Amino acid sequence: MNTLARKLIAKDFYLHRWLIIGSTVAGLIGLLIAAEGKIRFNIGMLIWLTTIVGFGVVLAMFAIANERKERTLQFVLSLPISHGDYVRIKVVGLMLCFLLAWAILSAGAVTLIAVMPNLPDGLLPFAVLLCGFLLANYSVVLCGALHTASEGMMTLVIVVTNMAITLFIFMVGALPSLNDHLQAPAPVWNSTFWNVLAVEIATLLVTLSLPYLVAARRRDFN
């Protein structure tokens, strides 16, 4: 990655620094509430989950859709970069921006479950899968934002990915090979866990590769 690309990535970090910091703090507050006991656990985790999902959506909208809508994209594209460079820089830069908050909040959630005495460690595999799903989910939103200039399409992507979180929690959480071990005193890393994780990683790789294969090759940039 060349110097200009690094500067443009640094630019995204600078412009979205308060969003990254604010979301990380909000998510950590959620985790602190969750640590207060079993009743508050659900409220805290809901705040944690909403924060990560909301952060991803707002980041993609601000950094890509709004850049296009507010015509700051013209300024960025007046710099010595190609369309392909722009797409690659956005994928790497916005993924890193998201990863910073996601990594802290995911590590916090996993640590919370591991250290809280009244929570079974059997929850850990599901928590790891949920964190992986949130990362894959963000990559879908990012991929959508890089491919469409239509607000309607982008809204559809956001609605679908948000619905997918609820579906994931209910469907994957209900898989007997995972659900049966949620209350276990020790985590069970069985084949179902690894299969779901593999699907999440595959989704992540596909959605992060698509912009390189499609959006970066566009000859017209509107």
Add this chain to the structure above:
Amino acid sequence: MTQTKHIEMRKVRKGFRFFTLEDLSLDLEPGQIMGLVGPNGAGKSTTIRLLTGLIAPDAGEVRVLGHLMPDNQAIAKRDIGFVSDEMRLFGHATLAWHMQFVASIYPGWDPQYAKTLVRRFNLHPEQNVSGLSSGEHVKAVLLLALARRPRLLILDEPTSGLDPVARHELLGEFMDVLRDEDRSILFSSHNTVDVERISDRITFIDRGRLIDSSDKEDFLERWRRIQLQLPAGAKLPDLPHVVSRVVDGQFVTLTTNRFSPDFLSFLGSGVREVQRMSLEEIFVANVMHHREARGL
């Protein structure tokens, strides 16, 4: 050794659903200011988007500073300063941050010149861009383009929305850029007064086609409006190079695009007045003549 042309467009075509830019050929030599003039929807912005690599031609070839566009746009844009009236800076960052950001990218950034422009444009670097007025915003974008000392400045309607004083200041800055003979400017506008003031070459474009391109002085010398009074019962013969003729009884007003003393002597003693035309009048007459010729 021949210098590389700063802009070369050869038989360029770019089609959209309701508009097509057709068969556009255009050259800009180093040291020139070209005014690209056309009514709204003529294709000025499309031409500029092709030149800045934002879109690719369907046919033909676009070269900027010798580089094929859009394929080699990253290299070409190292020496291009592009400003559009639609371009926006990041609202939540200060002008100082933008200056530092652009300076870190362009080795040719001139900090002294940037400071001079900040003073001349009465800008406040510590102010957030979101707090700038529209005129200040255009000045800020221009500052960022000018202070990097580009070899080619491409300006898409840069003075629209500016008050007369600000326009006057900016046009002065553009002239300043040209003190270096290796620099050039392509300047699109529908404001013919601005174009007439600073351009030394003018290209007229209308409905996706180039209709005329020449030196400014050449346009001003070639175009004349001639008032004639014909003798009673006389009829004016068909004349070459007459783009419009308005007859009111014995009085005829001719507009020619190839004025010469020979043309005048051919008209004889009936000539009452020969008027020079402003660029705006030439532009309108040119556009109407070409639309008529194309049956539009």
